Amino acid sequence: MESTELVEVVLPGTVEPEELQFRRGDIPAAGAGQIVVRMEATGVSFAEQQMRRGRYYDxxxxxxxxxxxxxxxxxxxxxxxxxxxxxxxxAALVKVGGWASHVVLxxxxxxxxxxxxxxxxxETLVVNGITAWQMLHRRARVRSGGTILVHGANGGVGTVLVQLARAAGLKVIGTASARHHxxxxxxxxxxxxxRTEDVPARVRELAxxxxDAVFDHVGGRSVIDSWRLLAPGGTLVSYGSAATRDDTGSKQWPVLKILGRVWLWNALPNGRHAYFFNVWAGRALNKDRFRARLSADLTEVFRALQRGEVTARIxxxxxLTQVAEAMRLAESGTVAGKVVLIPGHEGPDAPSRS
Incomplete structure (x- = not known):
């Protein structure tokens, strides 16, 4: 039965998952150039985990x-x-606003x-897929036969990234806890x-x-180690600071430190490159170009799914009414794949743990 009211989840402050609030109202109307989308699936990503703690940088x-x-x-x-x-x-990338029964875009x-x-x-391939595709194909651009290191290879972005890399003919080394090996x-x-191995030493043994490239979402000390593991001409792509998720203090400082290192490393005359990847980069400068690139790249990810090169790991x-449980599950580190929120009238599936 078609829902006749808007239901949305509100994050009121730095609260525990159980303190998330629900707000109900009328379904919004579409203005000029807009659409109203009836949500069928949204997800819990690392961004919301940081936002709940007030730690997402913008x-x-x-x-x-x-x-x-x-x-x-x-x-x-x-x-x-x-x-x-x-x-x-x-599908749409919105940054905020997706945890609602109806969304204006x-x-x-x-x-x-x-x-x-x-x-x-x-849904499992929207932010994760676009991030993985653009980092691999627009930033790193490693030739077939090359070797890459993916930190958090079992995570939302990591899982998609390693599959896209294998489809592109790359050798992949991936860090993860033993349960995911x-x-x-x-x-x-x-x-x-x-958790148990000296990652830089082990990677040097393997390569x-x-x-040729490292994809690092950890931040902190890991970024420095990642830079030192690059071959001549290699590329570091940093795309987060997961190590600082539970820290206190400035939420901008961990990112600013990475940006400072990226600037310094790129100034060195050694042929290696470093980037801090932000999926929203370029939108403010040229919205049409940003949209065209996002549409083209996400379409490529969906095609990879249809070809069987990438699997959707749910x-x-x-x-949506069980968002607290969903967030707890996503933050537990015990599940493989993405925790997906669906309209409130549908029943939950059992989580797949690994």
């Missing part, structure tokens, strides 16, 4: 509705939008989901246990000449 002031991305069906369209878009399943920010791709499956081996990844599906 989060809005409290209170706000979290939700970094979503997939849903276009319910209505405003003036200036092609009427054929109504009824189509679309600029139509230009919506990317059509191919026929035959389910909402929850597509068998799954990584099945993907063709050489696993390294970051004595250095690796850790659990929980109704």
């Amino acid at each position: 989060q809005p002031p409290f209170p706000f509705v979290p939700g970094y991305d979503l997939v849903g069906t276009v319910l209505t369209a405003g003036p200036g939008v092609a009427p054929g878009l109504v009824g189509k399943r679309v 600029d139509a230009a920010d919506a990317v059509e989901v191919p026929e035959g791709v389910g909402a929850a499956e597509a 068998d799954a990584l081996r099945r993907l063709g990844v050489t696993p390294v246990d970051y 004595p000449g250095g690796v 850790a659990a599906r929980l109704p």
Whole structure:
């Protein structure tokens, strides 16, 4: 039955998951150039875990509705939008606002989901897929036969990244806790246990000449080690500071330190390159170019899914009304894949742990 009211999750401050609030109201109307999307799947990403702690470097002031991305069906369209878009399943990257039954978007920010791709499956590949694709193909650009190191290879971005890399003919070394090693081996990844092994020493054993690229979401000391593991001409792509998730103090400082190191390393005359990847980079300068690139790259990720090069790993599906449980599960480190939130009238699936 079609919902007749808006339900959204509100993050009121730095609170425990159980203190997230619900707000109800009328379904919004689409303005000029806008669409209203009936959410079918949204997810719990690392960004929301940081936002809950007030640690995401450019989060809005409290209170706000979290939700970094979503997939849903276009319910209505405003003036200036092609009427054929109504009824189509679309995906969107929104940064905030996705944890709601209905979301208003600029139509230009919506990317059509191919026929035959389910909402929850597509959801696992929106922010994770676009991040992995752009870091691998637009930043690192490692030639077939090269070797890369992926930190957190079992995580949301890491899982997609290693599969895209294997499809591109790359050798992959991936860090993860031991419980995930068998799954990584099945993907063709050489696993390294970051808890029990000396990661830099082990990577040097596996790649004595250095690796062609490192993808580092950990931040802190890990970024320095990652830079030192690069082969001549190699590329470091830093895309987070997970190590500082539970720290106190300035939420900008960990990122600013990485940016400072990136600037310094790129000034060195050694042929190596470093980037701090932000999926939103370039949007403020050229919105049309940003949208075109995002649409093209996310479409490539969906095609990779259809070809079987990438699998959609759903850790659990929980109704929006069980968002506290979903966040606890995502933060537990015990699940493989992405925790997906679905409309509140649907029942939960059991989580798949590994």
